[in-house]
Amino acid sequence: MQPRSGNDHPLARGPSIAAIGLWQGGNGARAPLLSEAERARLAAVATIVRFKKKAQIYREGDRADAVFNIVEGVVKAYRTLPDKAEHIGAFLFADDLFGLAEEGRYVNSAKAVTAVTAYRIPVPALSGRLQGDATLEYHVICKLCHELREAQRHAMLLGFRSALARLAAFFQLLAQHQTAGNGAVQELYLPMSRSDIAHYVGLSLEAVSRSFRALARRGVLRFRQKRHVSVLDRGKLAALAAENGRAGKAAGRPAP
């Protein structure tokens, strides 16, 4: 259901990862990293797995037997605190890798946000492939750098003190993902619930809802349905994401 366009692997040719270039300047878009041969070699050790919406893929602390590569769908990587609060560390999309481990255990839990199709690559097999294949390793390095930058962007977002700024930044991330490839300004689809968004941006569910409305009222966004949004004013969005503090206050100050 998620409109991933421009990608013509009908879940066939093997694992695929994409990232923005590291040292050689590109066009600013994510580009596929693996050659046909590399994909084929990885396909030999991978299996296709499917998860339905809300399915648990693994839990924090489980033995990390495999790494996953998304073909289609959206996954959330999260941690649950003792007091039940949930923090979402990342949303993962097609051509992303997930299954980060520490000393043989997954460092966070993963759950399917939408229906998901993915390659499952057992760790021993991957390890083996990596040892011998320097080019593949280099591509993985590029992908990891990409994920590192994304994690830093997320941390950046969470550093904002105002709810509007955080959500503006969130929409920029989303827009970057769904616009990637063509520069066309299309409608965005929100694959995740308000609650997931709240857990990702570090706000309460209600604050997210209110901020959405505020952004719509200000003419920045337009909701066609609850999960279908258009960005009307990309400039204002960027301004909100940049102006951290409570800036927009100057006008409309109520009398005490």
Add this chain to the structure above:
Amino acid sequence: MQPRSGNDHPLARGPSIAAIGLWQGGNGARAPLLSEAERARLAAVATIVRFKKKAQIYREGDRADAVFNIVEGVVKAYRTLPDKAEHIGAFLFADDLFGLAEEGRYVNSAKAVTAVTAYRIPVPALSGRLQGDATLEYHVICKLCHELREAQRHAMLLGFRSALARLAAFFQLLAQHQTAGNGAVQELYLPMSRSDIAHYVGLSLEAVSRSFRALARRGVLRFRQKRHVSVLDRGKLAALAAENGRAGKAAGRPAP
């Protein structure tokens, strides 16, 4: 001045990186990844550089000519917003790498927090070394995974809604860094200013100051000087970091 113990490279044997194991379980501590030979090979293409406290190492958007490996000292990686606000993405220590790029440009600025000694490795040279050396590449992958986990932990910290929780988490990070190696409970040294801490945890400088005092009052910390702290109650610290919301009210509740 920063007491980095247990590390016997008198800035000699070449670059060094350390990380917690990925798939093979270790002791829970960071272990050096590079062999003598690898270090020597990297040393051949690296130069030693020194920065004094507060020196700018590079700025966001500069051409990314080199990657750095810290021998001694502390560096902050940060971004400055149009409205002058500063977000610190990471503090970097000995055996860390920094200089992350995107399309040939650094993605954030780097500044020396203390006096710093580092190896500077030009990108073309590093690139060349990596292409041929599968083992070195594997070690870099491990290190990147480590940094990725750290970035996620940072995002986690920023997800906390209470100031006390964020600072408790911050101290846990710091303790993990300075305790690494021996399990001894020693005094912590804060290499960075209150302002830097504030920019790292996403709070105002004043909130940091007040929270420090609150933690001291509660018997969790003890400040010998402004930058010398002892963790008196590791348990309470963990509890605060875990109990996200305003929970810590139950215990030690002062009379109204």
Add this chain to the structure above:
DNA sequence: CGGACGCTTGATGCATTTCAATCATAGTGG
């Protein structure tokens, strides 16, 4: 058609931001 779930909306309290002044510390020059 009904129930559950996700989302919106309202009212209140509190934590943190903000503004502002004072206090330490360290670094500098007389």
Add this chain to the structure above:
DNA sequence: CCACTATGATTGAAATGCATCAAGCGTCCG
């Protein structure tokens, strides 16, 4: 060598924005 000034840190008081509690509404799926 000590006073002096910048810089960093603390503390106070007021205001604001978010969390929280609580209810109402829409929608999807059984």
